[in-house]
Amino acid sequence: MEGREEDVRLGANRFSERQPIGTAAQSQDEGKDYTEPPPAPFFELRELCSWSFYRAGIAEFMATFLFLYITILTVMGVVKENTKCRTVGIQGIAWAFGGMIFALVYCTAGISGGHINPAVTFGLFLARKLSFARAVFYMAMQCLGAICGAGVVKGFMGKTRYGLLGGGANAVNPGYTKGAGLGAEIVGTFVLVYTVFSATDAKRSARDSHVPILAPLPIGFAVFLVHLATIPVTGTGINPARSLGAAIIFNKDKGWDDHWIFWVGPFIGALLAALYHQVVIRAIPFKSK
Template sequence: MLFLYITVLTVIGHKSQVATSPDACSSVGLLGIAWAFGGMIFILVYCTAGISGGHINPAVTFGLFLARKVSLIRAIAYMVAQSLGAICGVGLVKAFQSAYYNRYGGGANTLADGYSTGTGLGAEIIGTFVLVYTVFSATDPKRKARDSHVPVLVPLPIGFAVFMVHLATIPITGTGINPARSIGAAVIFNSKKAWDDHVSILLNNF
């Protein structure tokens, strides 16, 4: 929920830069959004690795399930919890920052003007692949055994991968590499464009 609260607020800040009149969120920028996402992923993976294995993204959980590293029941439970947490997180944003939330589309993932659906799909496929591949590499048993004396080496590359992917894909789709984050924003904002674009983004995340 903290992750969604912070990151959706920064997305709102980015969207406010295209407004005709500046406001308090107008200085965030792409770099600020990317750092917010990457930094919070780093912190959350570090904090939850010993509890759930750092499962905060349904796309990653699904990939680990296919690799037989997570059971079906546990994977479903994780994905439901992730999605519900995202909905609650976006609900908090709407409750505490309703003016900015409504003005700038609630941070929902939508395809930006000037980009085709194919471009958006390609951006999401590549971005999700980069993240999942980084997670598999960072959690490789041989690598973990060798670097066990430096536990921060697992969440660090994951957070940095999220940071880099956001820099590349925020201008296209708003970055939907986390289906839970996309679902939460779409459910609470509940606009037709957000849902139409979200379906394509969600399918490509998986």
């Protein structure tokens, strides 16, 4: 253990913080204690002929299916009671979303990367962590899994009861403007995607050997905290597949009136998080040649 701590300390100290802005994260190629993964190709035809490509998509489908099933069913259990004291309440909903992300990222990270969210996939695509074909395939499978997960909940609850309880569909709550809802979705998704980048960063993994093992924990915790903050505002989307699946199965005006917010907000948040991590934190565009 002492040897491991010494290795980590020496590895961390190889990188001086006293460097010009925009070069600290990438300028010391010699003596690196980590390997920077090469950028993913924009499109690779051979990928479409690989079983691993489709296996990853199936994993994303199943993970998103289970995610919607557990979380929407939890929401239904809270909404159906007259008083939140008889249920797990808002905190319980937040734990259901965060806990499921923790578990599912842990289960699927080695197969597909454990995105379970089109916004996360979009952010990682912008950072060239995966190809365009894989990104589109992941998003399609995530949305399909979300629809099936919400559909199973509706089958359990019954059409009438499911409709009366709101179907877990996202909407801007009374007392908040659409601008406030959009802002909440942007900031919430930024927190999530920024956490994903930080928890899976190759450089940080080299300095802290336990980071790859614990990566699902901060990601799930970020989802939990964002839900605590934004459930009163929008019900918390930060995941277009989750919002789409619930809206399609619920299929009423309430689920569609503000639906654009739950796509535009998360994608803007993911874009900002990708730019912040790549440009500011890692200084990728300023890398010394």
